[in-house]
Amino acid sequence: MLKFLFKKLLDLIPTLVGISILSFVLIRLVPGDPVMLMLGERGADPEVYSRMKSELGLDQPMYKQYATFIGNAIQGDLGKSIISKRSVVDEFFSRFPATLELGICSLIFAALLGIPFGILAAVKRNSFYDYFLMGGSLVGYSMPIFWWGLILILFFSVQLGITPVSGRIGIMFEVETVTGFMLIDTLLPQTLNEEGIGPFLSALSHLVLPAIAMGTIPLAVMARMTRSSMLEVLGEDYIRTAKAKGLPIRKIIGIHALRNALIPIVTIIGLMFGSIITGAILTETIFSWPGIGKWLVASINGRDYPVIQGGILFIATMIVIINLLVDLVYAVANPKMRS
Amino acid sequence: MRKLAILVAICAIATACNKQGPSKKTFVYCSEGSPTAFNPQITSDGTSNNASAHTIYNRLVEFEYGSTKITPALAQSWSISEDKLEYTFNLRKGVKFHTTKYFTPTRELNADDVIFSFDRMRVSTHPYYKVSGGTYEYFNGMDMGNLIKDIVKLSDHSIKIVLNKPEAPFLANMAMSFMSILSKEYADTLIAADTKDKIDNFPIGTGPFSFSSYQKDNIIKYNSFKDHFAGAPKVDRLAFAITPDASVRYQKLKIGECHLVIEPSPADINSMRDNKEISLLEGPGLNVGYLAMNTQKKPFDNLKVRQAINHALNKSAYIDAIYLGHAKAAKNPLPPTIWSYNNSVVDYDYNIEKAKSLLKEAGFANGFETEIWTLPVTRPYNPNGKKMGEMMQADLEKVGIKVKLISYEWPTYLKKSSAGEHAMVQLGWTGDNGDPDNFLYTLLGCSAVEAGSNYARWCNKDFEDLVVKAKRVTDLSERTELYERAQTVFKSQAPWVPIAHSIIFRAMSSKVIGYKIDPLGGDIFKTVDLK
Numbered sequence: 080m081l082k083f084l085f086k087k088l089l090d091l092i093p094t095l096v097g098i099s100i101l102s103f104v105l106i107r108l109v110p111g112d113p114v115m116l117m118l119g120e121r122g123a124d125p126e127v128y129s130r131m132k133s134e135l136g137l138d139q140p141m142y143k144q145y146a147t148f149i150g151n152a153i154q155g156d157l158g159k160s161i162i163s164k165r166s167v168v169d170e171f172f173s174r175f176p177a178t179l180e181l182g183i184c185s186l187i188f189a190a191l192l193g194i195p196f197g198i199l200a201a202v203k204r205n206s207f208y209d210y211f212l213m214g215g216s217l218v219g220y221s222m223p224i225f226w227w228g229l230i231l232i233l234f235f236s237v238q239l240g241i242t243p244v245s246g247r248i249g250i251m252f253e254v255e256t257v258t259g260f261m262l263i264d265t266l267l268p269q270t271l272n273e274e275g276i277g278p279f280l281s282a283l284s285h286l287v288l289p290a291i292a293m294g295t296i297p298l299a300v301m302a303r304m305t306r307s308s309m310l311e312v313l314g315e316d317y318i319r320t321a322k323a324k325g326l327p328i329r330k331i332i333g334i335h336a337l338r339n340a341l342i343p344i345v346t347i348i349g350l351m352f353g354s355i356i357t358g359a360i361l362t363e364t365i366f367s368w369p370g371i372g373k374w375l376v377a378s379i380n381g382r383d384y385p386v387i388q389g390g391i392l393f394i395a396t397m398i399v400i401i402n403l404l405v406d407l408v409y410a411v412a413n414p415k416m417r418s
Numbered sequence: 419m420r421k422l423a424i425l426v427a428i429c430a431i432a433t434a435c436n437k438q439g440p441s442k443k444t445f446v447y448c449s450e451g452s453p454t455a456f457n458p459q460i461t462s463d464g465t466s467n468n469a470s471a472h473t474i475y476n477r478l479v480e481f482e483y484g485s486t487k488i489t490p491a492l493a494q495s496w497s498i499s500e501d502k503l504e505y506t507f508n509l510r511k512g513v514k515f516h517t518t519k520y521f522t523p524t525r526e527l528n529a530d531d532v533i534f535s536f537d538r539m540r541v542s543t544h545p546y547y548k549v550s551g552g553t554y555e556y557f558n559g560m561d562m563g564n565l566i567k568d569i570v571k572l573s574d575h576s577i578k579i580v581l582n583k584p585e586a587p588f589l590a591n592m593a594m595s596f597m598s599i600l601s602k603e604y605a606d607t608l609i610a611a612d613t614k615d616k617i618d619n620f621p622i623g624t625g626p627f628s629f630s631s632y633q634k635d636n637i638i639k640y641n642s643f644k645d646h647f648a649g650a651p652k653v654d655r656l657a658f659a660i661t662p663d664a665s666v667r668y669q670k671l672k673i674g675e676c677h678l679v680i681e682p683s684p685a686d687i688n689s690m691r692d693n694k695e696i697s698l699l700e701g702p703g704l705n706v707g708y709l710a711m712n713t714q715k716k717p718f719d720n721l722k723v724r725q726a727i728n729h730a731l732n733k734s735a736y737i738d739a740i741y742l743g744h745a746k747a748a749k750n751p752l753p754p755t756i757w758s759y760n761n762s763v764v765d766y767d768y769n770i771e772k773a774k775s776l777l778k779e780a781g782f783a784n785g786f787e788t789e790i791w792t793l794p795v796t797r798p799y800n801p802n803g804k805k806m807g808e809m810m811q812a813d814l815e816k817v818g819i820k821v822k823l824i825s826y827e828w829p830t831y832l833k834k835s836s837a838g839e840h841a842m843v844q845l846g847w848t849g850d851n852g853d854p855d856n857f858l859y860t861l862l863g864c865s866a867v868e869a870g871s872n873y874a875r876w877c878n879k880d881f882e883d884l885v886v887k888a889k890r891v892t893d894l895s896e897r898t899e900l901y902e903r904a905q906t907v908f909k910s911q912a913p914w915v916p917i918a919h920s921i922i923f924r925a926m927s928s929k930v931i932g933y934k935i936d937p938l939g940g941d942i943f944k945t946v947d948l949k
Contacts, residue, residue, distance in 0.1 A: 115828055134553070163454045164551045173634055229665060237669050244670045247636055250446060250657045256633070367661045369635035377451065377635075377662070 083410055087403055094399055095392070099152070102391035103145055106384055113137070113161055113382035135161060137384075148388060157389030162381050167389035171371060176259025177247065178363070178370030182355035184286050185294030186348060193298040194344065197305020201313065202332060212302060220299035224358055228292040228365035235288060242288050245367035249281040262286070289366040293358045297351050304347055308340040315339075349405040353398040442654035445930075445946055448667045448676035449658045452635050455550065457618040458595035459539055462555045464939055469658060471595035472942045473640055474516070475623035476647075478507050478532065479593045483942060484934040486704075486756055486852025488593050492527065492624065492647075498892050502584035507532075509575040514645040515601045516628035520620050523603055527624060529571045534602035536569055536579075545609060550618045556596040560850070584890045586897060590853035595940075599624065626651045626944040635660055652932065652947035671696060671925055677948065678926040678933065680941060684742055690925050699924045701935035702755055706748050706857070707799035707846035709790070709810070709915040710873035715841055717788075722780035724912040727842075728766035729773035730817045731915050736809055740802050741920060748916035750905045752857040755937035756849065757894075758901035763909050773817045785818025791835060791843040792825045798920050799846030806844065806917075836870030845873050852938055854901045859885045862908065874913035881907045 114131045132138045136147070151158060157167040200212045235242045247261055248254060252274060257264050264270065265279040312318065313336055321331045359372030367373070371390065378386035451465045458471035471477075478493035490496075493507040513527035538546040539554040540563050557563065565588065568580040581588065591597065604622040608614050621629050624647065627640035638658040642651040659676055661667045664683035668690070670676045682690060682698075690698045711718040711727065718724060733747045746754070749765035777785065790810055793803025800806060804825065811821040821842075826834060835843045849856050859866065864882045866872035881904050888900035908914075924935055932945040 112828065115832070131553075232666065232669050237673055240673060244673060244675050245661055245666050246659060247633070250444065250637060250639070250659060253631065253639075365663055365666060367636070367659070367663070367666065369633065369660075373635055373662065 080410070084407065087406060091399055091403070095396060098395040099149060099388070099392050100145070102388045102395075103148060104141075106379070106382070106387045107141070109379075109382070113384060152389070152392065157393065158385035160378070160386045161383045162378070162386075167386055168393075170374065170386065171390060171393055173259075174369060174371045174374050177261075177368060178356070178359050178372060180260045180262065181286065181289055181293060181362070181368060181370060182352065182359065184290040185292075185355070185358070186297060186351060188290050188294040189297035189301050189351075190348065193301030194305050194341075196298075196302040198309055198332065198337065200302065200306045201309035202328075204310065209306075213306065216299035216302045219295045220303075222295060224292055224296070224361040225365060227295060228289070228362060231288045231292055232365075243281075243285050245285075245365070247282065247285050247369060248278060249285075252278040252281055254278050254282075289362050289368055292365070293355070293362040296358065297354070300351070301344060301347065304344055305340065308343050309336060312336045312340045346405055346409065349401060349408075352401050356394050356398070443652075443948060444655040444657055445653040445678075445943060445948060446657045446659055446676040447941065447943065448661045448670055448679045449941075450660075450662055450664075450667075450680050452660055453638070455618045456621040456629060456632075457550075457600070458598050459535070459554060459557070459600075460550050460618055462559075462596075467595045468941045469638055470621060470623075471598050472625075472940050472944075473627040473656065474621045474625045474629055475595075475598035475600070476513075476625050477593055477595075477597050477599060478509075479589060481593050481852055481936075481938060483945065484936060486590075486937055488589055491593075492532075492599055496589075502586075502890065502892055503581050505579045505581070505588065506572065507577055507579070509577070510647055511575060513624050513647045515604070515624055516622050516643055518620075518622065518628055518630070520616075521601075521604050521607065521622050523601060523622070525603060527599070527601075528574045529577045531599055531602045532577055533569055533571060534605060535598065535600045536566070538600075539563075539596070540566060546605060546614060546617065549614045554596070556594065556850075560591050560594070560596075562591060586889050586892050587851065587853040587855040589892075590851040590856075594851050627656050630655075646944075648944070651944055653943075656943055668925070671927065674927065676927075677930050678924060678941070678946075680924065682923050682925045684744060686925075687744070687923065695928055696925055697928050697930075699926065699933075699935050700744075700921050701937065702746050702753055702919045703798055703922045704753050704755060704849040704852065704937050704939060705799040705846060706751060706753055706919055707745075707797070707844070707917045708748070708751070709842055709844055709917060710840075711842050711913060711915075712838060712840055713874050713876040713913050714838060717780065717782060717786055718841065720780045721911065722776045723782065725766065726773040726776035726780065726817065727814070727819070728912050728915050729769045729776065730819070731810060731813050731917075732768045733915075733917055734768070736806055737918055739809065740800070740806050741918060744923070745918040745920045748919050749909070751861060751908055751914065751916055752854055752905075753849070753919040753937075756852060756854055756857070758854045758898040760902040760905040763905055765909075766912070770816055777817060777819075782818075785820065787820045787822070789822045789824050789841045791831065791840045792823050793844045793846075794825045794831055795828050797846055798848060799918065800844060801920075803844050835873050838867075838875050840873070843873055849938070854897075855885065855889055858901060858904055858908075859889060862913065876911070876913035878907060878911055878913075881911070 114128060114135065114137065136144060148158065159166055160170060163170065196212045200209045203209050232244055236244045254261065254264050254270055257267055261282040262279065265282050270278055318331060318336055321335055359370055360375060362368065363370045363372035364376050375387065375390055378390065449465060449468065453466040453469035454461050454463065455466060456470045456474065458467055458475065476492050478491060479488050480491040481487065482489045492510055492513060494510045496505060496507045498505055509527065509529060515523040515527065517523060537544050539557040541547060565581055565585055566579060567582045570578045570580065572578055600617065601622045605617055608616050626643055626646045628643050630639040630641050632638045637660065640656040642654055642656065644650045661670060664681060665686065667679040668682060668686045671679050687698065690696050711724050713719055737743060737745045737747055749763055750760060752759060777783065790807050792807030793800050796802065807823045811823060814821050825831065834840065835845065847857060847861055860871055862872055862874065862876060862881065863885055864877035867875050867877050884900045884904040884907065888897045891897055922935055922939065926933060929949045930946060931949060932947045936942055
């Protein structure tokens with residue numbers, strides 16, 4: 080097991096180096112110069128321009144800039160944002176809880192609906208339900224998040240007026256940031272005593288639409304995965320035996336089939352944490368959700384190199400580590416994997 | 419299914435709670451981005467200015483709300499010495515600083531606060547000079563460091579600023595955001611607590627609103643400052659709901675989640691006009707988009723050629739096609755909201771025949787071949803340089819001028835055009851301080867040819883004498899007259915084809931009163947109220 084872990088950890092190194100090079104080079108290929116963006120027309124003064132460029136270290140050759148970046152990154156320093164002048168690591172952690180909260184809620188939403196839909200489609204295979212749910216999941220999977228988010232806002236917020244348009248909590252509430260998770264912070268004794276349950280409910284209502292927008296693709300994936308995994312399990316001998324024994328169908332599906340069918344689904348949920356970040360970039364922009372997705376978009380627009388390269392490296396590292404954990408869990412469950 | 423029902427029920431309750439309105443009068447402004455800091459000394463973007471300079475701080479002198487005229491603010495009056503080198507400011511008495519959760523002031527504004535604020539940006543040994551990076555982009559960009567020789571405290575309520583050379587736009591610079599006045603008493607307590615960084619993120623000022631809280635990328639809250647020297651604001655609280663997507667801002671405005679939105683998307687403008695609950699404000703931006711002809715190169719050294727090109731370009735077609743009508747045709751090099759704008763100047767009309775005959779007189783009866791450099795980036799004064807270039811190409815073709823369109827990446831574009839490598843180049847300018855000098859001298863003065871901001875590379879003695887003289891005198895009516903004459907010279911000499919001043923839009927709920935579009939581009943809420 081230790082050997083397996085060691086080998087997996089070694090595998091990480093080239094992956095992370097590759098990601099760091101890509102994020103470093105790609106943003107520099109995007110037209111637009113951060114110094115020029117900051118100076119606007121005034122950048123035409125060559126003296127001001129070159130002074131600023133050297134202050135930011137951007138006048139160095141690219142390999143030198145990369146070496147400095149990696150050297151600092153190994154020591155846990157991802158540099159300072161060009162725009163806000165604050166440390167990239169601090170900026171990241173001040174926003175990450177918001178993304179995580181939204182990600183978890185959207186996965187819960189996806190699992191709560193996706194798994195039952197998948198089971199229903201499998202059990203009623205080739206029926207109207209099956210076609211309807213699988214057709215629906217295809218539509219859900221293909222829907223651009225940007226467009227879907229706006230449609231949700233137009234319908235639920237503007238037409239029906241039952242959800243807020245964007246943001247994280249109603250403007251009249253004053254919630255102290257302790258954990259960074261709004262749903263938890265609003266339930267901490269201090270806020271609860273001062274403002275009651277109102278802030279919590281407001282935070283919850285702000286979460287609904289973005290969680291649906293972000294959870295729709297995972298929902299579709301889960302429904303399809305559950306269906307195929309369920310179908311596979313339903314064909315197994317032990318299910319046939321159980322049926323022959325005359326067990327009620329609810330028990331067969333609920334206890335015997337589901338438990339086995341869920342194993343791949345759990346893996347998928349683990350892996351989906353990675354795709355949550357991609358979804359967050361669009362969802363957070365539409366819903367003004369103050370997480371890392373919105374932060375990255377703003378940084379790309381401002382050509383904030385340290386934030387982009389540092390932020391992406393950070394996110395990539397996390398995704399890689401989550402994947403590693405998923406692998407490990409798998410390896411624990413299935414010793415064959417280790418060889 | 420039961421779980422689903424519970425979820426739906428929770429959502430319904432949450433919605434019900436969400437609807438209960440605030441008890442105090444809160445004005446919600448949907449802004450487009452997060453401020454980089456809450457101190458205009460170290461920021462240079464409009465978003466940060468709105469969130470600090472226009473809300474939390476005041477300056478010695480300020481721009482009159484809705485115009486570019488200078489009015490007294492923290493300085494009640496000022497006098498300028500005979501040689502125009504000494505500015506004496508008499509401070510208003512009884513001006514209070516904000517009391518917040520993190521600071522309670524014990525004294526009122528005095529000369530020490532003013533000197534502290536300016537010295538932070540100009541004295542490299544100042545304890546705050548290096549805090550937050552120590553780059554004072556605007557202060558250095560306006561050359562204030564070299565301009566100010568000394569700042570002297572005359573009494574508790576008067577200071578004298580000594581300049582190295584006379585500079586009439588100096589007063590306008592003093593009204594700019596970066597010259598905001600901070601509290602020295604607060605700065606001293608931060609030094610004692612060893613938390614100097616806080617000065618730029620937990621601000622204390624004298625402005626109409628005091629800082630309450632900021633949730634990063636989400637919301638900024640302010641309380642109205644009841645003891646503001648110019649009277650308390652009309653609303654109790656002000657909130658900036660940070661909403662980067664323009665169509666989402668519009669939806670929030672529609673359902674009343676915000677009262678005013680910045681920069682509505684051009685696609686929504688018409689639907690906003692039709693909505694009775696929304697009022698759409700528009701005003702000319704403090705900018706100009708233009709086509710500069712390199713007067714040092716042939717054939718643009720010939721006045722008749724330049725005039726012919728002025729006649730040949732169909733500006734109104736560009737405004738319809740490229741600005742989608744959201745711009746005003748330009749005739750002068752400065753926008754009409756700036757004082758001294760000479761409205762009596764007559765523009766060259768769109769007239770192909772006249773253009774042809776002028777070309778013939780200049781000796782180009784068969785036209786000639788040349789280049790236009792097209793803007794590679796979207797700027798407020800020109801949303802689509804390439805398309806405009808194509809339209810210009812077609813227009814010039816009609817009078818026999820064959821044009822090749824060229825573009826470079828933005829830094830290269832600026833560098834090459836600064837060096838005068840172009841024949842004709844599209845550019846523009848957004849004003850900083852509402853002073854005509856900021857346009858006329860910066861873009862068309864003789865020394866600007868060398869500095870690289872005079873893209874026509876046009877150095878005309880008559881024009882130069884007028885704008886330099888206007889820089890040295892401080893009497894407003896005299897300056898106005900000099901600038902008006904300078905614009906006449908500019909028009910007759912035609913170094914540019916001025917194209918457009920783009921229009922700024924703001925959409926607001928029809929409940930809002932007391933809001934005006936600020937020509938300098940800021941959003942100012944000291945007089946807003948809700949019906």
